[in-house]
Each structure stands twice: as C-alpha cells, then as structure tokens.
Amino acid sequence: MLLSIARAFFSIFSELDILPSNMNYYILIISIGISLLACQAAVDNGEASNEQIVQDTKDTIAKDTIKPQQKDTLPKGIQQLLKAYPQQLKKATPNSIIWADGTEMFYDDRIKNKSFRQLLDEPDLQDQLENMPYNRGKMPQSPARNDDPGRIRYEPFFLKMYGESKDAVRKNLVEVDWLPQSIGQKLLVTTINEVDKKVIALSAELEKHPELHKYLTKPGGTFNWRKIAGTDRMSMHSFGMTIDVNVGYSDYWRWHIKDGDTEGTKVIEYRNRIPIELVEIFEKYGFIWGGKWYHYDSMHFEYRPELFQ
Numbered sequence: 112m113l114l115s116i117a118r119a120f121f122s123i124f125s126e127l128d129i130l131p132s133n134m135n136y137y138i139l140i141i142s143i144g145i146s147l148l149a150c151q152a153a154v155d156n157g158e159a160s161n162e163q164i165v166q167d168t169k170d171t172i173a174k175d176t177i178k179p180q181q182k183d184t185l186p187k188g189i190q191q192l193l194k195a196y197p198q199q200l201k202k203a204t205p206n207s208i209i210w211a212d213g214t215e216m217f218y219d220d221r222i223k224n225k226s227f228r229q230l231l232d233e234p235d236l237q238d239q240l241e242n243m244p245y246n247r248g249k250m251p252q253s254p255a256r257n258d259d260p261g262r263i264r265y266e267p268f269f270l271k272m273y274g275e276s277k278d279a280v281r282k283n284l285v286e287v288d289w290l291p292q293s294i295g296q297k298l299l300v301t302t303i304n305e306v307d308k309k310v311i312a313l314s315a316e317l318e319k320h321p322e323l324h325k326y327l328t329k330p331g332g333t334f335n336w337r338k339i340a341g342t343d344r345m346s347m348h349s350f351g352m353t354i355d356v357n358v359g360y361s362d363y364w365r366w367h368i369k370d371g372d373t374e375g376t377k378v379i380e381y382r383n384r385i386p387i388e389l390v391e392i393f394e395k396y397g398f399i400w401g402g403k404w405y406h407y408d409s410m411h412f413e414y415r416p417e418l419f420q
C-alpha cells in the first residue's frame with residue numbers, strides 16, 4: 112500500500128516534469144506523510160476486522176456445533192463440573208464440557224465395564240465424576256474393597272485446569288501463611304479457582320481448633336511436580352491444590368504392603384489416626400480426604416469441589 116502510493120506520487124511528479132524546487136520538496140514530504148497516516152489507518156482497520164472475523168467464526172462454530180443445553184438436561188456429572196469451576200467452564204453439550212478458551216473436552220468415552228485398573232489408568236470425565244461418589248463427613252466403616260472416591264482422575268482435565276508443565280503450574284502459585292498465629296509455616300498453592308483464598312479461610316478456621324494443631328504442624332507438602340509413586344499418573348501435588356498434613360500422624364497403604372503387593376490388589380487393612388473433625392473442616396472448603404479411600408492416604412487433602420454436590 113505504502114509503496115503504491117509513493118510510486119503514484121513519484122510518477123505524477125516525474126510526468127509533470129517539474130524540476131525539484133523547495134516548494135515541490137515540501138509538497139512531496141507532506142504527501143508522503145499523508146500516505147503514511149493513510150496506510151497506518153488501513154492496517155489498523157485490517158487488524159480490527161481480522162479480530163472481528165476470528166471472533167465471529169468462533170461464535171458461529173459455537174452456535175453451529177456446540178449447542179448449549181438447558182443445564183438440567185445435562186448429565187449430573189457435567190452439571191457438577193460447571194457449578195464447581197464456573198471461571199473455567201462456561202458451556203457444555205450433552206457429552207462435553209467447553210472451557211473458557213473454547214476447548215471442548217469429552218465427557219463419556221462410551222467404554223463400558225472398565226476394570227479397576229482401567230478406571231485408574233484410562234478414565235474419562237464421567238468415570239471421574241460418577242464412578243465412586245464421595246460422601247462428606249463421617250464414614251460408616253472402613254472403605255469397601257477398591258472404593259477410592261476421588262482417586263479416579265481424568266488427567267487432561269487437571270493439566271488443562273492448573274498447567275501443562277511444572278513451569279506453567281508454578282506461574283500461578285503463591286505463598287500462603289499456614290496457621291500464622293499457632294504454626295506459622297508457608298504453603299505454596301495455586302491461585303487458580305481461588306484455591307489460595309480457600310486455604311487462607313481454611314487456615315483461619317483451623318486456627319480456632321488447638322486440639323487439631325498437632326496434625327497440622329510440619330505439613331507434608333503442597334506443590335511437587337511428580338508422578339504418583341509406583342505409577343505413570345501425575346500426582347495431584349503437581350498442581351498446587353493439594354495439601355499433605357503432618358506425616359507423623361498419617362498412614363498410607365503403600366507403607367503396609369504385604370507380600371510385595373505394590374499394586375494393592377490384595378486385601379489392605381485400613382489404618383487412620385486423623386480425626387474426622389479435621390476432615391470435616393477441610394471438606395467445608397472443597398477438599399476431599401485420602402483417608403476415605405480403600406487405598407488410603409490419610410495425610411492427603413485435595414481441592415475437588417466437583418465431588419461435593
């Protein structure tokens with residue numbers, strides 16, 4: 112554009128065969144200035160209309176291929192996800208959730224009768240939400256064989272939510288004071304889903320329960336980008352929304368394996384020293400407890416608000 116306008120001016124001046132005088136220089140400079148401004152305006156308009164087109168295209172795709180359903184006709188698990196993560200999940204179809212950036216993630220992979228191992232290793236969102244319901248508050252007894260509510264996790268969901276790499280997750284982490292009046296430690300947690308604010312509120316409530324403080328000193332850790340021991344699955348500690356309380360009062364099924372049963376397929380004897388009062392306070396803020404699992408991990412609390420509805 113700039114070149115063609117400059118060329119046009121140049122040809123006008125050369126055709127008129129005007130010898131460059133001072134006046135002609137001024138006219139030339141002013142003309143070039145005007146053409147530059149015109150070019151810039153044209154470029155700006157072009158960008159604006161391109162953005163508009165991209166947006167219109169997205170809207171059209173959304174209208175044509177993603178028909179947001181009335182919430183009450185969606186599967187219950189999808190409704191739970193939309194309610195639990197309103198900043199991240201904006202829409203849904205009967206078999207998918209739509210993230211705020213337009214990414215569509217399928218809910219049901221239509222594979223039926225998965226084994227316990229398949230549920231752990233190859234779940235879909237539906238397995239995560241519907242397979243093993245998590246019950247708030249007291250447990251009637253020790254967990255039933257392989258009942259691990261919350262331990263079935265569709266990994267792409269958490270990578271998308273909290274970050275696809277150690278650095279991506281780390282960008283969203285902040286240091287929070289953990290029971291500043293009585294314990295005074297720092298925990299590194301994510302700001303995604305306002306987990307940091309929830310941990311601050313949780314900490315303030317726990318502060319009022321001195322009888323529980325011995326379980327909360329020397330917390331076992333929050334952020335640690337790693338796989339779950341003995342598996343190929345990401346630990347929820349990778350995402351900065353998980354807290355291990357005092358390891359000294361905790362029990363983990365892998366510490367009590369019999370006959371080299373690292374897969375946990377044989378009978379596991381349940382153990383726990385964490386009081387339910389502590390668990391109930393964590394649950395109020397959207398954290399599930401690993402002590403409710405057959406494959407128990409009684410120090411472990413993870414932010415999973417979708418499981419509380």
Ligand SMILES: [Zn+2]
Pocket residue numbers: 348353354355408410411412
């Ligand atoms: Zn843990």
